[in-house]
Each structure stands twice: as C-alpha cells, then as structure tokens.
Amino acid sequence: MSRRLLPLLGLLLSACAPAVSGPVRSLPDVTATLGVPDPEHLRVVVMGDQGTGDGVQRRVAAAMGAVCQQQGCDLGVGLGDNFYPAGPREASSPLFKTRFADIYGPLNIPFLMVPGNHDESGLFGGDGTDARGAEAEVAYSKLNPQWVMPGRTYRAPVSAGQGGNLAEFFAVDTSPLAAYLPVHRASERPGGPWDAAQRAWLTGALQSSSARWKLVLGHHPLFSNGKHGDAGHYDGLPFAFQRGDAVQDLYGLACGKADVLLSGHVHALEVFAPQPECPGTWTAVSGAAGEIGGGKVGTRKAAAGFFGQPGFMWLEITPQMLTINIYTVAPDGVPTLAATQEIRK
Structure with a gap:
C-alpha cells in the first residue's frame, strides 16, 4: 500500500474506531531465565529487521557466526520484523524453521x-495492527x-553471582503504539x-531491578536519522497513533533509568549518546x-x-x-568492525 494513502485511510478508520475504555489490568511480570558461562562478562550479538529469508539475511547470519567464533557470543537479541512481509499466525508455521532455526541454530x-x-501484520504487510502475530511468536x-x-x-x-545481576534486558512491544x-x-x-x-510494567520493572x-x-526507535525518523515523527504521518507518540512516551519512562535503548525498524546501524530529550540513556539502532x-x-x-x-x-x-561494536557485512560476507563506542560506569 502506498504511504500516500495511509493518512486518508487512517483518518477513515480512526473515525470509525470505537472509543477505548476499560480498566487497566496489570501485565504479568514475566521473566526469562538465562544461563551464561561467565556472569561478569557478557557478549551479545544484536540483529534487527532480519526476517527476509534472502541472501542478505543468510550472509549477515554467517558473518555473525564468524564474529561469535572469534570473539565469543553468550546471547543474541532479535529486535523485530522477524518475518517479511508478514509474521505467521501459528507457532507451527514452517517460517519459524526457514527464517530462524535453520539460519541461527548453528550459533x-x-x-x-x-x-x-x-x-503483527493485519490488513497489509507491516501495518502493525494484529497482535496475533506476536502471540504466535510467544507460542x-x-x-x-x-x-x-x-x-x-x-x-x-x-x-x-554474589554481586547481583550484571545486566537485565527489558523487552517491550511497540508495534501497537x-x-x-x-x-x-x-x-x-x-x-x-x-x-x-505496559508503561506501568516497564516503570516497575526498571525500578525494582x-x-x-x-x-x-x-x-521502534526513539531516535534515528533514517527514513522513519524519531518517535513522535515517524514517516511524517499526521496522526498520533501512526507517528509513534506513544512509543516516545513509553521510552521516556526509561530515560535516565535504562543505560541503553536497543531498537530496529530503521534499516541502518546507529548509535546516539544521551540526548536532551532523553538524558542519561544511550540509543542504538x-x-x-x-x-x-x-x-x-x-x-x-x-x-x-x-x-x-x-x-x-x-x-x-x-x-x-x-562496549557497542558495529559490524558491516561486505557482499562477500566478510564482517568489518566499522565503529566502536564505549560506555563506562
């Protein structure tokens, strides 16, 4: 669908949308248990917008494997758009095997x-309207x-070990926002x-950590110089629900409390020092x-x-x-360390 039609279609559908009401129910505080070899030295490979199933995805995955073999990897992060053009609705979909297990299993x-x-595609690929896609991924x-x-x-x-937690990751779902x-x-x-x-959960989880x-x-990113732009201004779209005002508000709760916000959505590799709009927190895309x-x-x-x-x-x-290390991947699959950013405490 043409992005030029989105404002008009958004206006029509939002005018027909029922009013949002009802009690706020707490989200469960779900915890994923991780085991790593060295609890005071963690190595994490971070990917996003990977789920194309094409040669680029496989080439980057192979480059990730090469870096992990050389530098070591204890954990991976996938920042969404795990499937293009749309995610499966069932956990039994073969897409999970071909777009994830076959490619990243060797790591x-x-x-x-x-x-x-x-x-979370609904009417068209990438519209972000149907959470059943996310629920299939949970399943x-x-x-x-x-x-x-x-x-x-x-x-x-x-x-x-005895010193508490070295790191804690807090995963949120920005697609409906x-x-x-x-x-x-x-x-x-x-x-x-x-x-x-979700806002209440993130606030409480960060505070209790x-x-x-x-x-x-x-x-979705808080800040980006890419085509989607910053939260609250995504794609130059006119409506608050499209341009990410609620994403901006959600991340705002983490500013000064989280050390790093990690996101994808923009097909780029970016690092931002703490900004005036979000002091005390780094942003990486x-x-x-x-x-x-x-x-x-x-x-x-x-x-x-x-x-x-x-x-x-x-x-x-x-x-x-x-330390954030950015690797670019050449057409021959060779990874190159393109930039390094150290954040000290």
Whole structure:
C-alpha cells in the first residue's frame, strides 16, 4: 500500500474506531531465565529487521557466526520484523524453521526476541495492527528454547553471582503504539488499557531491578536519522497513533533509568549518546540484518551511523564498561568492525 494513502485511510478508520475504555489490568511480570558461562562478562550479538529469508539475511547470519567464533557470543537479541512481509499466525508455521532455526541454530545461543510491525501484520504487510502475530511468536518460544520470548513484554536478568545481576534486558512491544492503521483490538491502541499497563510494567520493572546495566529492547526507535525518523515523527504521518507518540512516551519512562535503548525498524546501524530529550540513556539502532533499504534523512548528531549496508552489533558487557561494536557485512560476507563506542560506569 502506498504511504500516500495511509493518512486518508487512517483518518477513515480512526473515525470509525470505537472509543477505548476499560480498566487497566496489570501485565504479568514475566521473566526469562538465562544461563551464561561467565556472569561478569557478557557478549551479545544484536540483529534487527532480519526476517527476509534472502541472501542478505543468510550472509549477515554467517558473518555473525564468524564474529561469535572469534570473539565469543553468550546471547543474541532479535529486535523485530522477524518475518517479511508478514509474521505467521501459528507457532507451527514452517517460517519459524526457514527464517530462524535453520539460519541461527548453528550459533547455538539463545536469542531474546521482540515483535515488529511486520510480525503483527493485519490488513497489509507491516501495518502493525494484529497482535496475533506476536502471540504466535510467544507460542513458538515453547517449541524452540533458542527463541526466547515468554511474553510480548518480559524481562531477562543475567546473574553476576554474589554481586547481583550484571545486566537485565527489558523487552517491550511497540508495534501497537505506532501502527499505520488502528489496531484490531481497541484496548491495545495508544492511550488505552494495554498501553497503560505496559508503561506501568516497564516503570516497575526498571525500578525494582538491581542490575548493573539495564537495556530496553523494542522494535521502534526513539531516535534515528533514517527514513522513519524519531518517535513522535515517524514517516511524517499526521496522526498520533501512526507517528509513534506513544512509543516516545513509553521510552521516556526509561530515560535516565535504562543505560541503553536497543531498537530496529530503521534499516541502518546507529548509535546516539544521551540526548536532551532523553538524558542519561544511550540509543542504538540495529536494523540491517536483512532489510537494508533507505538512506540518511535526519540531522541529529550521532556517535555512529551506517546506511545502505547490512550489518549487526556485538556488545561486550563487564561491570565497568558496556562496549557497542558495529559490524558491516561486505557482499562477500566478510564482517568489518566499522565503529566502536564505549560506555563506562
């Protein structure tokens, strides 16, 4: 569907959408249990927007494997759009095998997964309106322990032995908060009971965490110089539910409390130091593990930015430092360390 038609269609559907009301029910505080070899040294490979099933996805996956073999990997992160053009509705779909298990199984590490707007497709691929796609991904986590997604919203602490947790990851579902059309479930629309419940969960989870490093995982970015832009201004669309106002509000709860926001959606590799709108928190976009279309549009000052190139990130976390390494992947599959950013405590 043409992006030019989205404002008109959004206006028509939003005018017909029922009012959002009802009590706010707490989301369950779901925890994924992780085991790592060294609780004070964590190595994480981060991919996003990978689920194309084409040669780019496979080439990046092979490059990730090469880096993991050389540098070591304890954990993976998948930042959404795990399937293009649309996610499956059943955990038994063969897409889980061909787009994930066959490609990333050889890495032999668990992946913390979050859903993206293509995973939650409804009327057309990528509209982000149907949470049944995310629920199928949650169900698949019971079939394949390498795919870690016990809920659409969950936390994953990494123990540091007697010293508490070295790191904790907080996964959120941003797709209903920036859908191109009103989402099917009225209660999950921005400002509704589900949105309020996810905000309350994230606030409480961050507050109760004693982790040395706190990282929030969501598909849509807070800041980006790519084609979608910043939250609250996505794609230059006119309606608050399309442009990500609620995504901006959700991430705002993590500003100054989380150390890093990790996201995809924009098919680029970007790192931003804490911004005036979100002091105390770094932002990293890793959305080039399959889809790579779109160049630089914005002018926000970035610590690093790579567009039109496939790639991924590799994080190294110790009690004193979190290091973000950006790898781009050449047509011959060779990964190149393109940028490094150290964050110290």
